[in-house]
Amino acid sequence: MSMGLQDIDSSSWAQLEVAGRSPNSAFRYVNFCSVDAQSRPQARMVVLRCADKLARKLEFHTDARSPKWLEISANPNVTILGYCHQTRLQLRLTGTVELHAPESQVAEKAWSKLSPHTQNTYAAGPPGDGLAFDAADKNAEPAPSVTADGKANFGVLIVKVSMLDWYQLKRENNQRALLTYTDSGICASSQWINP
Numbered sequence: 001m002s003m004g005l006q007d008i009d010s011s012s013w014a015q016l017e018v019a020g021r022s023p024n025s026a027f028r029y030v031n032f033c034s035v036d037a038q039s040r041p042q043a044r045m046v047v048l049r050c051a052d053k054l055a056r057k058l059e060f061h062t063d064a065r066s067p068k069w070l071e072i073s074a075n076p077n078v079t080i081l082g083y084c085h086q087t088r089l090q091l092r093l094t095g096t097v098e099l100h101a102p103e104s105q106v107a108e109k110a111w112s113k114l115s116p117h118t119q120n121t122y123a124a125g126p127p128g129d130g131l132a133f134d135a136a137d138k139n140a141e142p143a144p145s146v147t148a149d150g151k152a153n154f155g156v157l158i159v160k161v162s163m164l165d166w167y168q169l170k171r172e173n174n175q176r177a178l179l180t181y182t183d184s185g186i187c188a189s190s191q192w193i194n195p
């Protein structure tokens, strides 16, 4: 039985909400794509920390010293791409990012819920900087030294989704639908499109 457009909206967001809570969910790890200062596309995996169907928002955590933070500060347009191998469903979400800088209210609240292990991952040197280690020592592994209080580097990215491109792979008949959302999160349009 094929789904209606309204079902597509609710089931896609239900799956995203589950992913925000459950580490084993297919959409827990998604591709976060931004555009850099040279207009080149940049993509990286991130953990979906929370999804809010009513507000059409997705939450991610990152280091505010990372290249992506700088890219998004200059250009807040992003695409989030996920794929569930089991159900053969691709979700492509387009939107703009609100940055919540270290020690902002939103960042403080999210920080307080992180495990000490995760908090520690923000305490090393700036992401992407060179790492000194003894390559001559065969047993040595490159490991960043923890130098600072990670909280000062911890930022939250909230993506406000304006468009969902839903793509269902099917053996006989691939299906695709496009949904748009208003600023207040209402589904403004939905239509089937050619896959």
Ligand SMILES: Cc1cc2nc3c(=O)[nH]c(=O)nc-3n(C[C@H](O)[C@H](O)[C@H](O)COP(=O)(O)O)c2cc1C
Binding pocket: 029, 042, 043, 044, 045, 046, 047, 048, 060, 061, 062, 063, 066, 067, 068, 069, 127, 128
């Ligand atoms: C499965 C997986 C999950 C990741 N989750 C995050 C994350 O939630 N936040 C983050 O900033 N980086 C995460 N990373 C690292 C990023 O993919 C990326 O390599 C790093 O953030 C540097 O990105 P940038 O140089 O574009 O800023 C993850 C990597 C993997 C492989």
